[in-house]
Structure formats: structure tokens, C-alpha cells
Amino acid sequence: MTVAPPETMRDAVPRRGGVRALWAGNPWAVVQRGLIAARSSSWVVILSGFFEPVFYLLSMGIGLQSFIGEVQVTPGVAVSYAAYIAPALLAVSAMNGAIYDSTWNVYFKLNYGKLYEGMLATSLGPLDVALGEILYALLRGLVYACGFMIIMQVAGLNLAATAILALPAVLLIAFGFASLGMAVTSYMKTFQHMDWLNIVLLPMFLFSATLYPISIYPQWIQSVIMAFPLWHGVELIRALTTGAYSTAMIWHVLYYVVMIAVGLVFTTKRLRALFLD
Amino acid sequence: MTPGPAQGGSDAATYAHPSLDELRAEAMARGRRPRRFGSWYATEHMLRAMRAYGWTIVVGALGQPLVYLFGLAVGLAALIQQDIPTGGGGAVSYLVFVAPALLMTATIAVASEEFTYPVMAGFKWRRYFYGFNASALSSPQIANGVMIAASARMLFAGGAYYLFIWAFGAMTGMMTVPDPATGWISVLIGLVAGLSFGMPLMAYAASLEADKGQFALVQRFVFMPMFLFSGTFYPLAVLPWGLQWIGWISPLWHATELGRMATFDAPVNVVMLVVHVGYLLVLSIGGYLLTRRAFTRRLAK
Numbered sequence: 001m002t003v004a005p006p007e008t009m010r011d012a013v014p015r016r017g018g019v020r021a022l023w024a025g026n027p028w029a030v031v032q033r034g035l036i037a038a039r040s041s042s043w044v045v046i047l048s049g050f051f052e053p054v055f056y057l058l059s060m061g062i063g064l065q066s067f068i069g070e071v072q073v074t075p076g077v078a079v080s081y082a083a084y085i086a087p088a089l090l091a092v093s094a095m096n097g098a099i100y101d102s103t104w105n106v107y108f109k110l111n112y113g114k115l116y117e118g119m120l121a122t123s124l125g126p127l128d129v130a131l132g133e134i135l136y137a138l139l140r141g142l143v144y145a146c147g148f149m150i151i152m153q154v155a156g157l158n159l160a161a162t163a164i165l166a167l168p169a170v171l172l173i174a175f176g177f178a179s180l181g182m183a184v185t186s187y188m189k190t191f192q193h194m195d196w197l198n199i200v201l202l203p204m205f206l207f208s209a210t211l212y213p214i215s216i217y218p219q220w221i222q223s224v225i226m227a228f229p230l231w232h233g234v235e236l237i238r239a240l241t242t243g244a245y246s247t248a249m250i251w252h253v254l255y256y257v258v259m260i261a262v263g264l265v266f267t268t269k270r271l272r273a274l275f276l277d
Numbered sequence: 278m279t280p281g282p283a284q285g286g287s288d289a290a291t292y293a294h295p296s297l298d299e300l301r302a303e304a305m306a307r308g309r310r311p312r313r314f315g316s317w318y319a320t321e322h323m324l325r326a327m328r329a330y331g332w333t334i335v336v337g338a339l340g341q342p343l344v345y346l347f348g349l350a351v352g353l354a355a356l357i358q359q360d361i362p363t364g365g366g367g368a369v370s371y372l373v374f375v376a377p378a379l380l381m382t383a384t385i386a387v388a389s390e391e392f393t394y395p396v397m398a399g400f401k402w403r404r405y406f407y408g409f410n411a412s413a414l415s416s417p418q419i420a421n422g423v424m425i426a427a428s429a430r431m432l433f434a435g436g437a438y439y440l441f442i443w444a445f446g447a448m449t450g451m452m453t454v455p456d457p458a459t460g461w462i463s464v465l466i467g468l469v470a471g472l473s474f475g476m477p478l479m480a481y482a483a484s485l486e487a488d489k490g491q492f493a494l495v496q497r498f499v500f501m502p503m504f505l506f507s508g509t510f511y512p513l514a515v516l517p518w519g520l521q522w523i524g525w526i527s528p529l530w531h532a533t534e535l536g537r538m539a540t541f542d543a544p545v546n547v548v549m550l551v552v553h554v555g556y557l558l559v560l561s562i563g564g565y566l567l568t569r570r571a572f573t574r575r576l577a578k
Contacts, residue, residue: 045490048497059505063515067357195333199340206348216355 022125022268029124030132031139049097050144053089054151060085060211061155071213073244079159086157087241088210090148090166091173091233094141096201098174101137102181103197107188116275126271130264134178141174142167152241160243169240173233176256179263186270204230209238229259308413315414319422322409323395324429338383338434342441345379346372349510361512363537365544369455372445376453377463377536378509380438381529384431384467388475389500391427393492396482399423400575407576416573420479424565427475428468435467455541463536470532473557474503476564483571503527508534531556 038046061082071084109115119129145167152158188194207214207221208230214222225231236252239245295303311318327334350372360368399406399419409419439461446453454460478495485491506516506523507530513521524530531553537543538550 042490045493048494051497052501055502055505058520060510062517062520063511064353064357066515067359067361067511071356190329195330195337199333199336202341203344203348206344206352211349212352212356216352 022272023127024123024125025128026124027128027132027135030119030129031136033119034133034136035139046140049093049100049140050147052096053093053144053148056089057082057086057151057155073238073242074246077242077244079242080157082155083157083159083242084238085211086152086155087166087237088208088234090145090152090170090241091230091237092205092210093144093148094170094173095177095204095230095233097141097144098137098177099181099197099201101140102133102178103185103188103194105137106133106182106185107194110185110274116271120275126275127264127268130179130182130267130271133182134175137178138171138174142171145170158241160241162243162245163241166237166240169233169237172253172256172260173229173236176229176233176259176263179260179267181263183263183266183270186267186274204228209234229255232256311413312415315418316421316425318414319409319419320425320429321422322405323422323426326395327426327430334430334433338430338437339441341383341434342379342438346376346441346445349379350375353510363541363543364512367542367544369541370451372451373453373455373541374537375510376442377540378507378529378533380435380442380463380467381470381532381536382504382509383438384435384471385474385500385503385529385532387431387434388427388471389478389496391430392423392475392479393482393495396423396479397485397488397492400483401487406572410576416576417569419576420483420565420568420572423479424472424476424568428472431468431471432464435464435471438467439464456539459538460540462539466532466535466539469557469561470528473528473532473560473564476561476568478564480564480567480571483568483575503529528557528560 065081068081070078071081072078073084116129120126124132149158149163149166152163184197207225208228209225210230214225214231217225232252232255236249239249354371357371360370361374362368363374406419409422410416442453443457443460445451481495482492502523506520507513507527508516508524509529513524513530516524534543534549535553535557538545
């Protein structure tokens, strides 16, 4: 006598393709885990990320101000040097924070903590894990950004009412870098590979119109700089805090939207390849 | 006293049962070279270990000067049209002014990398220092090895920086090193700068039992403020008094001032010269002694 398999098992087909196979709709579980874990780690270390842009603003803003004075943002609009670099430092710290959280942190959880294997053994899928980690990174970035915005406001460096929109802009930038960063991390085999990040991040930081306008460079160097994401972030936030708006802002936003989409697809595929296939 | 077992016996018997004295003599003979050159044995290991990230070292040492020279010295220099006063009435172009500071920063950055995580790895994560210590190598020799290997990397980074500054000047027709006769000394000053920051740091690293993010804090609250407030990008005197003290206690400022004396005609004040050199030496030697003590204690535990 043959026993018919139970109804549910008969219908069970291997999960394949589509988002349903990768997604349980619960990235908050990963965010919650991050918050609980943060409680037991050193809060000073977490807080310290906030100080980096502040130190830069203090050093460059005070020290170089006397040699530079004013900088032209767009033809006709000149702002003090401190007001020129402050939005750029905000964008840089969004980038650094997002990259740090999605590379170093993820690398250790992936290779040493074996955290994601545990998560994926539950109903969570790779997309939950990716989005959850990114959301947690954004939360941290938002806290830093709020602190820096308060400093900018007190120092009189927010020159337009739209400055408040810099906060969502920071989230957009951080989202873009974090989604791509996780995908890159999945390829890393030793933690010295992480040094390559600095080799990419440092030039991006120095050249992306952070400390001086890129107009001093020949056209072809400018085009190269414009191809990199940080420049778009710097220009976007600077336009919002100084009030020098232009239609180019749409392209900056669009750049990040595409970057986020590409990064998410890429990361999810990598996590799937690492854990499920 | 144990009697020798093989009195009058054959050679084979002597070999099979050597006396304790003979064993001791053999061990002493075998250990003589490692004991004598132990520091170099440890150095060799540390240098070979660097091969794991050799490309990072090379790309960092060659790429960083390029990026900083093009980014800060050329980019910012375009905004800073005026010459930077050097004290004593003189003034130099921005590139000449920042170049020695960037060189010192590079060697100190190497120090902050090599004297932190690798030390933690040797004691805690991979425990290879205990392996060395189980051989004829002494604890101070292991500390020496770490220091010498890192010094080699600092010399490489500083030397590369100096050559880039030089080449940059040659290419653009700028006088990047107005005093080439003494300018090369800045590479050696860079080494001392790295040690003056790195030796106390290594003593600290050797005393840490667990990584709770201390090195990240050192990076953010010691290295970063030192880099930004040591008169690296502008004369220290530009800063308000409340911030100038950071420069006074920072080895980077003292080293940079020395580098400026060596590379261009910054006025040489003998008292300050002694202060700068003395401060760097006190930090280096004091830090070295603390490091030796920390290594000896930790390895004897």
C-alpha cells in the first residue's frame, strides 16, 4: 500500500528565481539584532564616527579660512570657505560611514561571526539580510548627520532653508554606498583586501570638489571625477545647504537611485550565491 | 650531579646517552646564533609576513604621495594664491610648505598601522610572539623585530614620498625642495617621527588584552586630530590658542618643523631645534623602553 505524501509536500517545488525566494519581508529583524548588539559594544567607538567631519571642519574651516576666504559655488554665488566644505564633509562622512558598516562590519560577521548563516537558517532570505544591514547602517548615519547639521546651523553654515533636505540626501548617499559596499565585501578573502578600499576612497575624497572646486583641473580630469559617486553627493548637498540650486540636482539624485538599484541586485545575488546555491 | 653513562663505552653509546652537561652544551651552541641575532630573526619574520599585503604597501607608498600632491598641494594651492609665511619674514609656495608635513604624516600613518593590529595579532589572535619566545629569542628581541621591520616600511614610504616631491618639482618646474643638500634628511626625520608616535603606541598595543575598538579610537581621537591640528596645512600660529596645544604635544608638528628646516630655508632657531629633536627622541626612547617592558611582562605570563 502506498502512502500519498502530505498535501503540502506534494506541492512543494524548489524555490527558485523571483524575489519571493529571497525575501521574507522582515529586514527589521536584522535591524533589531543590530541595535541589541550595539548595546553590548563600546558606545564610545560608535559615537566616535561623528567626530571625524567635525575635526575636519574645525581644522580646515578655521585654519584655511584666513588663506582662502571665499569660494565660488556657482557663478555669482560665493560662500565662506567653511560653508563651502561643510556640506562636502557631510557627504564624505555619509560615504565613509556607509562603507565602514557595509565592509568591515559585514566582513567580520560573514567570515568570523558566521552570523548570516544563522540568520539564513531562519525564514529570512538574503534580501532581508542585505536590506536589514543597510537599514541599520542608515540609522547610524542619520544620527551622525543630525549631529553635524546642528553644528552647521550653530556655526551659521546653513545658508538656505533647504538645508534640512540635506538629511534625506545623506540617507540617499549612504544607501547607495552601503548597497554596493556589501556586494564588494562578499568577494574579499583576507582582511588586508580591505586596504584597497582606502586606495579607492582617499582619491575620491580628495578630488570630488570636497576641499576645492574641480574647475581648477583640465576638462578630462573633471569628467573622470564626475563619473564617481561622491562628487554627485557633494554637489547635491552643497546645493541644498548653500541655496545654489540647479537642474543638475535631478541627475545627482538619479545617479544614486540607479546606484542603489544596481547595488541591491548585486548584493542579493552575491549573498544568494554564497549561502543558498 | 648525574654521572656520565658511557664511561669507556663506544661512540654509539655516548651518542645514545649524552650527559646533561653535553646536552646543555649542545643546546647552548645551537642557541648561540639565534640569541645573538634574535632581533634580525624576528625582523625577517615580520618582513615576510608583510608580503601578505605587499601590494597594499607598494600601492599605498607610491599612490598616497601622488594623490595627496595632486589633491591637496596642487588643488588647494590653486585656491591659496598667496605664499605661506615661514616666520622670520620669509614665505614659500603652498606646495613647498605642505610637502614635508605630508611626508611626516605618511610615515606616522605606517607606524599607526604596523604597531597596532600586528602586535595584537602576535599576542592574541595568532600568538606568534609566544612561538618566537619558546625559541632562543628573548622578549626584547621580538619587540626589536617588530620595530625594525616597521622602520624598513617607514623608510620606504618616506623615501618614496621624497622622490615624488622631487619628481613633481622637476616635472612642473616648481622648486619643491629649495634646499636639496639637506632636504633628504627629511626622510630620516620621518623615520624618527614614525618611531616617536609608534613606540608609545606599541607599548599600549602590547598591554591590551582584548580588542574593544581601542585602535579605532586612537585613529579617530589621536591620529586624526594630530593630522588636522599640527600645522600640517597651514602654520600652527593661525589656530586659536585653545587648539594650538594639540600641535605642541604632537610629534607630527615637531617633525614637520624639522622637515621644513631641512627642505626649505625655514629659519633655524637653535633652541627650537633642540626642543624638536629632544621631544621626538624622548618619545621614541621612552616608548621603546616601555615596549620592551610590556613585551617581557606579557610573554612571561
